[in-house]
Amino acid sequence: MNLLRARKGEPVVRKNGETLHRSLSEGIRRELTSLDVRAGDRVLEIGTGSGYSGALLAQLCGPAGHVTSIDVNPDLIARASDIHQERGIDGVDCHVADGLDGYPPQAPYQRLVSWCTFARLPRAWPDQVAESGRIVACLPLVELPSITVIATIAVTNGMPRVQAMFSAGYVQSRAQAYDDVHMPHRWVDASFPGDERCWIGVGWRHRDGTGRGARDTLDRILTAGHTEPCPPGIDWDWDRFDPFTGTLDDPGLSMVHLPGRGRAIGHTSPTSAAMILVDGTILADAPRSASLTVLHAWLDRWQRAGRPGAADLTARLVPNTGPDCPGWDLRVSLPGVVPAARAAVPQPRSARSAPA
Numbered sequence: 001m002n003l004l005r006a007r008k009g010e011p012v013v014r015k016n017g018e019t020l021h022r023s024l025s026e027g028i029r030r031e032l033t034s035l036d037v038r039a040g041d042r043v044l045e046i047g048t049g050s051g052y053s054g055a056l057l058a059q060l061c062g063p064a065g066h067v068t069s070i071d072v073n074p075d076l077i078a079r080a081s082d083i084h085q086e087r088g089i090d091g092v093d094c095h096v097a098d099g100l101d102g103y104p105p106q107a108p109y110q111r112l113v114s115w116c117t118f119a120r121l122p123r124a125w126p127d128q129v130a131e132s133g134r135i136v137a138c139l140p141l142v143e144l145p146s147i148t149v150i151a152t153i154a155v156t157n158g159m160p161r162v163q164a165m166f167s168a169g170y171v172q173s174r175a176q177a178y179d180d181v182h183m184p185h186r187w188v189d190a191s192f193p194g195d196e197r198c199w200i201g202v203g204w205r206h207r208d209g210t211g212r213g214a215r216d217t218l219d220r221i222l223t224a225g226h227t228e229p230c231p232p233g234i235d236w237d238w239d240r241f242d243p244f245t246g247t248l249d250d251p252g253l254s255m256v257h258l259p260g261r262g263r264a265i266g267h268t269s270p271t272s273a274a275m276i277l278v279d280g281t282i283l284a285d286a287p288r289s290a291s292l293t294v295l296h297a298w299l300d301r302w303q304r305a306g307r308p309g310a311a312d313l314t315a316r317l318v319p320n321t322g323p324d325c326p327g328w329d330l331r332v333s334l335p336g337v338v339p340a341a342r343a344a345v346p347q348p349r350s351a352r353s354a355p356a
């Protein structure tokens with residue numbers, strides 16, 4: 001199925017051939033495997049994009065099932081609807097809507113899948129999923145960009161329960177159409193405009209008295225006075241360390257994206273910074289940086305815990321009535337470690353292996 005060749009030259013396809021608003025095939029494959037769509041299912045898809053995943057879903061649920069696909073971008077909805085019609089793909093209808101509210105007119109759904117990352121699991125989703133239904137969605141573990149997992153969530157009596165998690169990320173959701181798919185807009189505390197993304201999110205934003213702390217810290221990282229390789233004895237793996245940081249419960253946890261170097265995760269404060277890049281290189285403000293000491297301790301803790309990744313963590317859904325997105329925060333801890341949060345709804349430990 002090659003839906004993406006149909007409309008070259010339209011705004012969703014860049015001059016270099018890159019297609020905007022399309023999930024990577026590997027991500028689609030993993031998420032659809034977790035979703036486990038059965039013939040006859042009614043499916044809600046949030047994030048129509050190119051229409052590609054909607055067409056796959058229509059195949060999976062067959063003529064007896066139905067796919068409702070929604071997106072905030074009216075151009076994408078019009079384009080995907082045209083393509084489905086041209087290709088004779090029945091059983092998908094596309095609507096302009098904000099996935100935050102689900103899509104009540106065609107509820108209930110046996111399956112709900114989201115291709116964009118909301119601030120938390122929205123309250124509306126379990127409400128619109130049928131008994132014993134399933135949700136597969138990308139959810140943040142902390143209030144920073146790019147610390148996310150794909151969670152498989154069972155719904156029983158309208159209550160969601162995490163069944164499994166794997167490491168991956170999708171673009172953040174927005175209430176309106178947007179083109180800059182790579183720039184997060186939520187939980188970014190300072191950014192420099194330009195072709196190459198350069199931004200920082202810090203966990204201490206609410207304690208930043210000056211209001212300039214995050215920008216100064218980003219400057220400090222861009223002019224890092226100290227670089228070192230990943231410490232000996234640490235078997236580095238970004239995809240496993242990234243979700244583990246969700247267990248740290250430390251306001252120093254920070255995420256940056258640097259021009260030409262990509263993402264880095266680590267510890268910052270208003271006066272220090274130490275970040276580890278995807279390739280394992282560490283950047284710090286100074287060889288004796290206080291943040292570097294903290295980052296070394298985190299790496300050591302992760303290694304000694306057996307390098308836990310998303311599938312090894314214990315998940316819980318914590319109710320959050322925040323008006324931006326009422327629902328549940330996904331929080332993680334190491335197995336056997338009791339989290340401090342009082343409002344926690346206990347959840348069983350997620351499956352050790354990637355979801356079937």
Ligand SMILES: C[S@@+](CC[C@H](N)C(=O)[O-])C[C@H]1O[C@@H](n2cnc3c(N)ncnc32)[C@H](O)[C@@H]1O
Nearest residue numbers: 021022023047049050052053071072099173174
């Ligand atoms: C990665 S793309 C989805 C790609 C799609 N799976 C495909 O196969 O082409 C993410 C989509 O989510 C949409 N989106 C972002 N925020 C949304 C929201 N609040 N509600 C619905 N869709 C949203 C974006 O417009 C974008 O088209």
